[in-house]
Amino acid sequence: MNGRPRMLDALPAAAIFLVTLGPGQVLRGGLEVVLLQVGLVLPLVWRRRAPLTVFAVIATVAGLQWLAGVQLPADVALLVALYTVGAHATWPRTLTAAAVVEAGAVLASARWAPEGQFLLSVTALTAMIAAAAVTGTSMRTRRAYLAALERDRDQRARLAVAEDRARMARDMHDIVTHNLSVMIALADSAHYVGADAPDKVSAAVGQIAETGRQALADMRRSLAPHSDDHEPDAAGGTGSRAAGDLRRHPTPGLAQLPALVDRLRAAGLAAGLQTYGDAARIPAAAQLTVYRLTQEALTNVLKHTPPGTRAEVRIEVSPEAVTLEVTDNGTAPAAVGGGHGVEGMRDRVAAYGGTFRAGPLPAGGWRVSARLDLTATHRGTLREGSRDGSAA
Known part of the structure; x- marks a missing residue:
């Protein structure tokens, strides 16, 4: 070299x-x-x-x-x-x-110098000296500027990787926590009814299997958003089966919220869902964020409140914003301050420049409220949507 x-x-x-x-x-x-x-x-x-x-x-x-x-x-x-x-x-x-x-x-x-031309000679040589020094210094400044640009580019790349890892960790937390909570609740229910109600046990087992398939599809979508449909899968076949699984479980959005609520009802949580406005006008990335917020909030209710608690989900859609409110009447907090779930929800809302609140209600229970601003394009949400295979 x-x-x-x-x-x-x-x-x-x-x-x-x-x-x-x-x-x-x-x-x-x-x-x-x-x-x-x-x-x-x-x-x-x-x-x-x-x-x-x-x-x-x-x-x-x-x-x-x-x-x-x-x-x-x-x-x-x-x-x-x-x-x-x-x-x-x-x-x-x-x-x-x-x-x-x-x-x-x-x-x-x-x-x-020839006689009488001393000043002219000095002037000419000084001009050449200044040109050489200034040209060299300009070259050094240019190299330093390009090096700074490269460092800035590398720093941005490292930050992008860190952001992507943090976002992936949030997704894994939401997916794993929710689906495991539902599966555990369904398994406990099946164990409780036992042989006295084989039809209920069979239904619970089927719902556990469906929840597991949903979890696998969500994890595959989050971890490998750009995988080729024809890439060999872990079983040795082509990726057509994985692609079919993803088609069976489309990217979560407002249209998938009723199914989410149904799974939680099957797991023992009394939950209601009310949606106002035209959901089709919301970008897919924003719909995914609302879905993840609802999923995390309801999972916290399922995990941290006693049996018999009821949760209500209210979503209002407008061209400017989406507002979400999840409330419950449980006697115990529906979120633990030291956990990562609430912070993950706060990060998701912050990516839209929105507002987020989580805390107890005066009459008891817990409330989670969020507002997503749809009037501007936010880098974090677009990247989140593209990672899950959707387009804003």
Whole structure:
């Protein structure tokens, strides 16, 4: 890796050496001219690896050249070295190097400029020195800017991954907690009725199996949203069976809320659902968020309240917003402050710039209320919707 830039630097160094060394100079100066020429040009091969050292060496050789009274076009190597210092070193060091070259320009003009043209010579050389220093510094600034953009891009990528993992963790919490709670409640119910009501046991077992299939479909959709329908599945077949399972269990939305409430009723929770407004006007991503909020709130009621508790779900839809309210009359809190469920709901609502509240009711029970703002596009909700295979 280091050899290639050195070879690239060797090519212009060789070109400068050949272009600036004329046959007349060799004939007049002999070996001394050749050595000075080599001393001025050869260090350019290492200019990017050690810019300050290379500049110091070339400046020293240029000083010896002035003392020897030898005028060489190869002094242009000083400008190349100054440009390299500006491209790789700090502003103070670049100014110091420019001051050294400027002093050399004044001395050279005093010695070799035609009579009466000292000021013109100094002005011309100063312009070239300033151009070399400014061009090098601009290149360093540009590289620093591009590096900052790359760091910002990498940071954004890391944040996006972290957000996606947090969102996936929320989904897994909602899916696993809800479906396991329902399955446990159904299993307890089947165990309680026992052999006295085989038809109820059979119905509970069927509902447990259906709940498990729903959980698998939701997990598959959340973990592999872009999988190919024809990709081999875990059983060794094609993904057509998995795709059929996803078609059987579409992306959750307001249309799936009645089925959600029915499953919770079968698990022993008395629940009611009221929806107002045209649900078809809500983006699919917002519908998914409302579904997850309702799922988590009702699951908390099922888990944390005694038997006989009743929960009511009320959803109001408008073109500007969706409001959700879940209340229960349980004697125990329907949410535990130290858990992740309430925080997950709060994060989902915050992605829409909405408001979220969860707390006890004055007369007893618990209330969860949320309002989703639909008047603006929110990055988090769009990504959530796309991950579940839906389009806003």
